[in-house]
Amino acid sequence: MLASIVDADLDVLAHLAAVADPRAGAVATFVGQVRDHDPDADGPVTGLEYSAHPDAESVLRRICTELAVDPEVLGLAVTHRTGSLVVGDVAIVACVATAHRALAFDVCRALVERVKTEVPIWKRQQLADGARTWVGL
DSSP, X not given: OEEEEESSOOOHHHHHHHTOOTTOSEEEEEEEEOOSOOTTSSSOEEEEEEEEOTTHHHHHHHHHHHHTTSTTXXXXXXXXXXXXXXXXXXXXXXXXXXXXXXXXXXXXXXXXXXXXXXXXXXXXXXXXXXXXXEEOO
C-alpha cells in the first residue's frame, strides 16, 4: 500500500507498479489534474496552491487501511501533491487493483471521494488577473 502526500511531481507508473499483483484482473486509476477553469471563479484559473495539515498523511493512510480490509482489494496506492501547480499538473493519483473491474472502479471512486472529503488538504486558486481565492473552505 502506498499512501503519501508530497511536494514533487507525481509518477503514475510508480503507482501502477505499487499495486501490481498477479491475481489482479483490473486496475482502476484516477489522475486528477489542474484545469483552467472553475465555474465559481471570476475568470480563468492559472494554477492552484495546495497545503496540507501535518496529520493529513496519517488520515490518508487510515483511509487506505480501511478500504484495504476487503480481501478482494489486492493493491491500493494514492498520492496527493502539495505546493504550487499550474494548469495540466497532476494533483492526485489513485490506483486500486482487484480481481474484477467493478470492484476496482468502486473502490477507486470511494478512495478519491474520501480523500476529497476527509483529508485536511486545502487549495488556493490563482486566477489570470492575479487574484487568489481559497476553494472549498
